[in-house]
Amino acid sequence: QVQLVQSGAEVEKPGASVKVSCKASGYTFAGYYLHWVRQAPGQGLEWMGWFNPDSGGTEFAQKFQGRVTMTGDTSISTGYMELRRLRSDDTAVYYCARQSWSFDIVTGYGPFDIWGQGTLVTVSS
């Protein structure tokens, strides 16, 4: 069964850091880009960035550059997203998602076909 299982809920104080994990199973972790998407309470989906488990390469949304790190460990099929200098408006559910295929000139970028269950991160003093 192809799935992504994320770590549990976190409560952090402003200024702290949080690291969320995303464990893949049922497929070759290194073969698919892993994205991170967050959703603030009652809001829409906000893309944060991607991680290429094969090369270790990353790409981040501009608003998160300098504050986010995305890494992975192919030996345990797990990706990680760390967000630093947390603020109250970082309170959100954070999702990891698998990109179904890499870019193809004919079919474009692959959509997100597998999602983790989400990790609630609460930032509060």
Place this chain on the structure above:
Amino acid sequence: EIVLTQSPATLSLSPGERATLSCRASQSIGNYLAWYQQKPGQAPRLLMYDASNRATGIPARFSGSGSGTDFTLTISSLEPEDFAVYYCQQRRKWPPVTFGQGTRLEIK
């Protein structure tokens, strides 16, 4: 950045009715548009992986159309489990990956 605008924000319909949801892109994206469904407390689920092709396991009552900048997701006859929030996503030009702001489909 490609901006996606979904309409309406909220759609109130009854089971058995036909639902039509729209997504407009700020520039042409060919047919590189995906649709997702999200129910309360759940992760999004892939519905359509391009403008008109259903993802695995998605019922035939879901269909999509459009090309260029204007796209439509149609649910031919609403089932109780279809009431959810729907998001479109462009797959033409990354980064950034962009989503529409969502359409909430609620029971009338």
